[in-house]
Amino acid sequence: xxxxxxxxxxxxxxxxxxxxxxxxxxxxxxxxxxxxxxxxxxxxxxxxxxxxxxxxxxxxxxxxxxxxxxxxxxxxxxxxxxxxxxxxxxxxxxxxxxxxxxxxxxxxxxxxxxxxxxxxxxxxxxxxxxxxxxxxxxxxxxxxxxxxxxxxxxxxxxxxxxxxxxxxxxxxxxxxxxxxxxxxxxxxxxxxxxxxxxxxxxxxxxxxxxxxxxxxxxxxxxxxxxxxxxxxxxxxxxxxxxxxxxxxxxxxxxxxxxxxxxxxxxxxxxxxxxxxxxxxxxxxxxxxxxxxxxxxxxxxxxxxxxxxxxxxxxxxxxxxxxxxxxxxxxxxxxxxxxxxxxxxxxxxxxxxxxxxxxxxxxxxxxxxxxxxxxxxxxxxxxxxxxxxxxxxxxxxxxxxxxxxxxxxxxxxxxxxxxxxxxxxxxxxxxxxxxxxxxxxxxxxxxxxxxxxxxxxxxxxxxxxxxxxxxxxxxxxxxxx
Amino acid sequence: xxxxxxxxxxxxxxxxxxxxxxxxxxxxxxxxxxxxxxxxxxxxxxxxxxxxxxxxxxxxxxxxxxxxxxxxxxxxxxxxxxxxxxxxxxxxxxxxxxxxxxxxxxxxxxxxxxxxxxxxxxxxxxxxxxxxxxxxxxxxxxxxxxxxxxxxxxxxxxxxxxxxxxxxxxxxxxxxxxxxxxxxxxxxxxxxxxxxxxxxxxxxxxxxxxxxxxxxxxxxxxxxxxxxxxxxxxxxxxxxxxxxxxxxxxxxxxxxxxxxxxxxxxxxxxxxxxxxxxxxxxxxxxxxxxxxxxxxxxxxxxxxxxxxxxxxxxxxxxxxxxxxxxxxxxxxxxxxxxxxxxxxxxxxxxxxxxxxxxxxxxxxxxxxxxxxxxxxxxxxxxxxxxxxxxxxxxxxxx
Numbered sequence: 024x025x026x027x028x029x030x031x032x033x034x035x036x037x038x039x040x041x042x043x044x045x046x047x048x049x050x051x052x053x054x055x056x057x058x059x060x061x062x063x064x065x066x067x068x069x070x071x072x073x074x075x076x077x078x079x080x081x082x083x084x085x086x087x088x089x090x091x092x093x094x095x096x097x098x099x100x101x102x103x104x105x106x107x108x109x110x111x112x113x114x115x116x117x118x119x120x121x122x123x124x125x126x127x128x129x130x131x132x133x134x135x136x137x138x139x140x141x142x143x144x145x146x147x148x149x150x151x152x153x154x155x156x157x158x159x160x161x162x163x164x165x166x167x168x169x170x171x172x173x174x175x176x177x178x179x180x181x182x183x184x185x186x187x188x189x190x191x192x193x194x195x196x197x198x199x200x201x202x203x204x205x206x207x208x209x210x211x212x213x214x215x216x217x218x219x220x221x222x223x224x225x226x227x228x229x230x231x232x233x234x235x236x237x238x239x240x241x242x243x244x245x246x247x248x249x250x251x252x253x254x255x256x257x258x259x260x261x262x263x264x265x266x267x268x269x270x271x272x273x274x275x276x277x278x279x280x281x282x283x284x285x286x287x288x289x290x291x292x293x294x295x296x297x298x299x300x301x302x303x304x305x306x307x308x309x310x311x312x313x314x315x316x317x318x319x320x321x322x323x324x325x326x327x328x329x330x331x332x333x334x335x336x337x338x339x340x341x342x343x344x345x346x347x348x349x350x351x352x353x354x355x356x357x358x359x360x361x362x363x364x365x366x367x368x369x370x371x372x373x374x375x376x377x378x379x380x381x382x383x384x385x386x387x388x389x390x391x392x393x394x395x396x397x398x399x400x401x402x403x404x405x406x407x408x409x410x411x412x413x414x415x416x417x418x419x420x421x422x423x424x425x426x427x428x429x430x431x432x433x434x435x436x437x438x439x440x441x442x443x444x445x446x447x448x449x450x451x452x453x454x455x456x457x458x459x460x461x462x463x464x465x466x467x468x469x470x471x472x473x474x475x476x477x478x479x480x481x482x483x484x485x486x487x488x489x490x491x492x493x494x495x496x497x498x499x500x501x502x503x
Numbered sequence: 504x505x506x507x508x509x510x511x512x513x514x515x516x517x518x519x520x521x522x523x524x525x526x527x528x529x530x531x532x533x534x535x536x537x538x539x540x541x542x543x544x545x546x547x548x549x550x551x552x553x554x555x556x557x558x559x560x561x562x563x564x565x566x567x568x569x570x571x572x573x574x575x576x577x578x579x580x581x582x583x584x585x586x587x588x589x590x591x592x593x594x595x596x597x598x599x600x601x602x603x604x605x606x607x608x609x610x611x612x613x614x615x616x617x618x619x620x621x622x623x624x625x626x627x628x629x630x631x632x633x634x635x636x637x638x639x640x641x642x643x644x645x646x647x648x649x650x651x652x653x654x655x656x657x658x659x660x661x662x663x664x665x666x667x668x669x670x671x672x673x674x675x676x677x678x679x680x681x682x683x684x685x686x687x688x689x690x691x692x693x694x695x696x697x698x699x700x701x702x703x704x705x706x707x708x709x710x711x712x713x714x715x716x717x718x719x720x721x722x723x724x725x726x727x728x729x730x731x732x733x734x735x736x737x738x739x740x741x742x743x744x745x746x747x748x749x750x751x752x753x754x755x756x757x758x759x760x761x762x763x764x765x766x767x768x769x770x771x772x773x774x775x776x777x778x779x780x781x782x783x784x785x786x787x788x789x790x791x792x793x794x795x796x797x798x799x800x801x802x803x804x805x806x807x808x809x810x811x812x813x814x815x816x817x818x819x820x821x822x823x824x825x826x827x828x829x830x831x832x833x834x835x836x837x838x839x840x841x842x843x844x845x846x847x848x849x850x851x852x853x854x855x856x857x858x859x860x861x862x863x864x865x866x867x868x869x870x871x872x873x874x875x876x877x878x879x880x881x882x883x884x885x886x887x888x889x890x891x892x893x894x895x896x897x898x899x900x901x
Contacts, residue, residue, distance in 0.1 A: 160764060202768040205817040214816075234816010238768040241612075241822070251613050251628075257854070382696065413674035415656025422763045423545065425615050428657075432632075435696050436658035436670035437704035444687065444701075445677050480690050485682065492683050498694045 027375055032056040034470035035375055039337065039503045041142030043391025048142075049470040060369045063141040064362045068180050069148035070139065071173040073131035075124075079170035082124065083195055083272070086166060125159060128169030129403040129418040136390045137399035144180075147365060149386075150336050152176045154329070155191040155247060156426035157200045159419040164200045168419040171196035184329070184359030185320035192243060192316060193284040195272040201239035201424065208268035208292025209234055216289075235292075240264035242424045248319040249299075250328030259299050265292040266315050269308025286312075326354040330364070332429070337368060338377045340430040346373040379472065379502045382431035385414035387503070388443060392495045395468040396454040413442050443501070447492040455488030465494050472499050531647030532756055532876050535799040536834065537749050539758045539789065540636055542622065542659060543782065545766030546614060547806035548820055549827030549858060551775050553581045553601040560847035568771055568814045577601070578839060586779035589787035590831065597837030598797075600900075602828040602867055604845050606808060606860030612822040614766065617807035622660040624865060624888040633664025635887050639872055640757055641666035642882040651757035652707065654745050662759040667699055669707045669755065673717070673744065677708065710754055716747035734777075735784040738762075742788020750796050760785065765806060769817040786831060798833035801875045801901055803868070809858050812847055825858030828867060834875055834901050841867065841900065863894050870897035 027035070033053035037044040040060050052059040139145050152172045159165040175194040179187035191197055198204040207213050214234070240263035245251045269291030270284070291308035298315050299322075306314075319325060330350035334342035346368075353360075353367040368374060383391065389410055393399050400406040403418070411418055415434070421427050428434065458464050465473055465481050477497040484490035494500060554570040555561045557580035562569045574582030575591040581601060583591045593599035609620035609628060616628040624635025636651065643649040644666060651668040653659050662668045677684060684705055691698040711717040741760070748754045762785070764778050782804060790797055809826025830841060842862030845851045853859045865888045872878040872887065873896045884892040 202817055202819070205769055207816055209816065236768055236815055236817040236819070237821050238766075245613050245615075251611065251616055257612065413656060413672070415672075423614060423766070431696065432663050433657045433660075435700055436653065436656070437700040437702075437707060438670035438672050439656060439658075439704075440697060440700045441677055441704035441708055442656070442672075442674055444683060445674075448678055448681060448683060476690060480686055484686075489681070489683060489686075493686060493690070496683070496687055497690065498697055501697065 028471060029053055029056065031471040032375060033059075034472040035379075036060055037142070038391075038469070038472060039374060039379065039381070040146065040369070042136055042139075042146055042387065043142075043394045043500075043503075044468050044470065045140075045142075045394045046397055046467050048140075049467065057369050060143045061366055063144040064181055064365050065144070066181055066362065068178040068182065069144050070135055070141075071177050072128065072135040072169070074128050074169050074173065075131075077124065077170065079167055079174055079195055082166045082170055086163065124166045125169060125419060126403040126408065129407060130401060132169070132172075132418075133390065133393070133403070133407055134399045134401075137393045142394075143365075148172075148177050148180050150333070151180045151187065153421070153426040153429075154332065155187075155197070156421045156424050157194075157196045158421040158424070159417075160422070161200055164196055165419075167196035167199065179361075181362035181365065182360075183320075184325070184354070184361055185317060187361065188247065188320050189313070189316055191247070192239070193270065198239070198270065198272050201242055202236045203239040203267060204271045206236035206239070206264065206268050206271075207234060207290045208265060210294075211268060211290050211292055213287070213290040235261070235264050235268065237261055237264035240267055243316075243319065246424055246426075248328070249322055249324035253322070253324040253328065255299050262296045263298045263315055265294075266296045266298065266303060266311040267308070268292045270312050320359060323351075323355060326351045326359070330354055333364070333368065334373075336381075336429050337374050339380055340432075343373045343377070346371050379499065380431070381503045382435055383501055383503060384427060384429075384434055385411050385416040385439075385443075386418075386427075388414075388495075388501070389446070391500070391503075392446070392450055395464065395495065395500075396450065396458070396491065398454060410442075410446050414439055414446075444492075444496060447496045448488075450495065451486075451488035451490070451492035455486065455491040458487050458491055461487055461490030461494070464491070468494060469497070469499055473497075474499055531643050531645075531649045535796065536875055537756050537758075537793075537796065537800040538871070538876055539745070539749075539760065539800065539802045540661060541760045541762060541782065541785065541802065541804040542618075542661060543765050543778075543804060543806040544614070544618060544761060544763045545806075546617075546808050546810055546822055547765040547778075547826055548767060548771065548775060549603060549605075549806075549809040549825065550812065550820075551584055551771070552587070552779065552827040552829065553577065553583055553603055555580050555603070555844070555847065556582045558844075558847050560849070564812045564814070564847055566814045567818065568820070580844065581840065584776070584779050586776040587783045589783045589790070590829065593786070593790065593831055598833055598835055599829065599831040600835060600838060600841055602830065602841035602862055604825040604842055604858055604861035605805070605828045605864050605867060606825045606862070607864045609808075610824065612808060612824070614807060614822070619660065621805065621807045621864065624868070624891075626890050631889065634659070634661035634759075635868065636661045636757065636759055637664030637666050637668060639876070639878055639887045640668065642878055642886055643876060649757065650753075650755040651759070652745075652748055652755040653759045653761075654741060655761050657761075659759050659761045667703055669703045671707050671711060671716070671744075671748065673741075677705075710748060710751055711744075714747040714751035714754060716744040716751070718747075735780050738781040738784040739788035742785040742790075743792035744788075746789050746792025746794075746796075749800070750793060767810070767819045768815065768821060769819040771814075771819040790831075801830070801832040801834045801871055803871060804829040804831070805864060811856055812852055812858055813856075823857035824853045825860045828864070830867075830871075830900065832901075836900055838900075841897070862897070865891055865894045866897040867900075869894065870900050872896075874898055875901040 033049045033056045036052045036056040037048050136145050157168050157171050159168050171194050175190040179190050237260050241260045244255050269287045271287050273285035286308040295305045296303045303311050303314050331347050334346045353364050357363045481490050481493050554574050573585045576582045590599050607620045608626050609617045619628050622634045623631050625631050640649050640651045653662045653670045656672045767774050805828045806826050810820035810823040815821050845859035845861045869883045
């Protein structure tokens with residue numbers, strides 16, 4: 024294997040590990056490409072993006088307040104909240120929230136990605152946010168996805184996997200997204216109370232008796248930890264769901280819902296549990312849920328499943344087994360220290376030597392395009408939301424808990440290429456006139472990865488607008 | 504499953520001369536025939552799509568989720584969800600039927616595995632990376648030009664694979680006067696991914712303009728931000744646009760559409776009414792948009808698995824097994840339910856939990872491909888649905 028030149032390594036560092044080069048970035052990285060990346064690993068995690076001072080707790084409180092007012096307005100018979108169908112109205116309400124609050128989060132997140140001087144750190148954070156997907160496809164969650172990413176994911180991305188897992192699975196956004204907040208042990212005191220006709224303060228409705236919801240338990244096993252081949256059965260899913268009962272979001276009466284995990288012990292299913300062959304003695308929700316999560320985080324299947332995803336994200340859709348094995352080894356040796364896993368990734372040969380076959384997702388394409396031209400829209404609007412919706416990657420709106428695909432095939436539909444071209448045309452039109460020397464821009468953006476064919480095409484462009492559009496549509500810019 | 508002996512269409516077919524039939528068999532696809540697959544993702548609750556209101560165990564199992572008089576009566580056992588009025592009208596006209604206990608060969612209850620098996624058509628998970636509809640198009644293309652399209656911004660697995668397929672979604676178009684498309688085609692000439700995708704994308708753009716498919720979609724885009732949801736208006740406009748493509752001279756004959764959001768673990772009734780409303784409007788748009796071409800069209804709506812027979816503790820249902828597939832189109836033969844109904848008796852439930860998988864999804868798909876599009880048995884058993892010789896096509900539906 025021929026070693027890359029330092030120039031090529033610098034380009035790989037900025038485009039494959041990073042989010043696409045900003046002006047001057049490849050030159051900076053060229054001094055020591057691996058060192059430049061490693062310096063971006065830090066124990067305090069990734070930066071958080073601006074949410075206008077809001078937190079998950081304030082957003083949740085605002086949502087509840089809105090719902091209360093709507094309820095009152097409906098019971099009053101008139102008022103602004105009156106609408107024909109509840110469901111339609113819930114959707115309208117969600118849109119309102121998304122527009123006002125989530126749109127701000129989307130813009131803040133984009134500006135962080137476009138402006139950051141630590142683009143590997145940001146990519147690493149985006150990877151984990153996608154691994155632990157919470158999506159705005161659900162009304163109650165719409166305004167919580169941003170706070171979730173900032174509060175549960177970003178602080179932990181270079182810490183221990185177990186801590187990241189615990190933070191993700193207990194955040195109100197996740198508990199609402201995967202229905203855990205409503206799950207009640209069928210033989211718990213709360214269920215008995217409800218069966219006897221009691222109301223359920225804090226559980227929302229009041230009509231239904233309590234019962235189990237296995238959604239979160241299943242997705243933790245299948246998507247977040249051991250993976251679908253991790254060796255669990257339907258019985259394990261149900262047992263884990265029982266162990267999780269009581270883990271929920273507090274109601275106003277819990278007095279402690281701000282920033283705190285709420286374990287409602289009366290809703291916890293009594294009895295010992297067995298999950299994946301491990302026996303857990305009868306105990307509190309906090310003890311049982313915590314013990315199972317801790318054991319799942321430590322399993323070798325989890326290391327294998329997650330390290331395979333890391334290798335796929337950074338190297339190839341079909342990840343090299345040697346790299347997966349090396350990442351796994353570090354993971355197991357360090358108790359899932361994600362900073363150490365990241366360092367092993369950087370020190371591995373595969374990410375540097377593999378051909379650039381990773382086709383950028385729409386978000387990566389848009390972010391890297393804005394990084395190239397040095398501009399980020401201040402508002403989510405049509406330049407961000409419109410484009411990403413059209414390309415099939417609605418911000419904070421992954422279609423399922425599996426998150427966005429990390430392979431080329433789903434994103435390379437012919438329609439998507441045409442829409443990328445439309446974005447490129449519009450970007451060229453807006454930003455092209457500010458570009459003094461399109462060839463210098465191409466060199467700064469792709470460095471040693473710029474091919475002669477692309478360079479010739481850009482040189483021959485009839486306008487700066489056309490040159491910029493061509494640059495972001497070159498095969499090498501579309502990939503990393 | 505036997506269809507009535509002398510239906511309108513069966514009679515018409517009997518009248519065809521043998522020579523004509525032979526000619527049809529030589530063509531890539533019998534002239535004018537169209538086939539649309541709608542993939543409903545998330546595990547669509549079959550018991551809410553077509554509720555077995557006449558099954559004596561239904562009400563008790565479903566509790567608050569059970570449908571009552573508001574459901575749209577199909578026969579003594581089944582009634583469609585009230586959110587499906589257009590499909591109900593088709594059913595009344597003999598142009599829609601239900602298959603109430605269909606399942607893929609996968610039993611893992613994982614969305615992602617089950618969708619993989621549903622879309623690849625393989626007997627097990629992650630056995631192949633291409634979709635069965637793509638391979639079916641490949642088989643049909645051997646005898647002549649067959650085009651396929653997916654509607655939506657991402658390419659669904661069912662239509663991904665070695666045979667090139669187009670894709671389209673509403674949204675802004677390229678400035679046709681610019682040089683960029685030409686320059687890029689040149690730059691992509693050796694790029695196996697981007698080259699063919701761009702060429703196909705540009706051709707679809709042209710087809711969208713010429714066929715008027717972009718018009719309805721523009722209207723929909725004006726009503727609602729793209730991708731913001733699957734409201735009735737947006738879904739209907741999508742159906743009309745797809746119809747425009749299918750009707751266009753030289754347009755696609757095969758299409759795939761994805762609908763998301765059927766994973767209803769909590770508060771199922773409201774969420775599902777909205778999603779089914781989208782499905783209904785899509786079919787309505789397709790039906791209206793196709794006009795006379797509807798008579799040659801078959802639409803199959805499927806999901807990766809059904810949901811638990813019992814309601815869970817949170818007003819929803821968890822991942823199950825058997826679910827309901829919808830068969831629609833003017834090319835469908837009228838008749839009752841497709842496949843057997845295993846009932847909801849406790850001993851009939853799969854693992855005391857789910858609707859029993861009485862009909863292999865591949866039987867259904869194979870039957871439609873054979874009857875409607877003339878795909879031969881050998882190709883169905885090997886190429887389209889690998890290692891499935893033991894899974895017999897369910898014939899006589901179209």
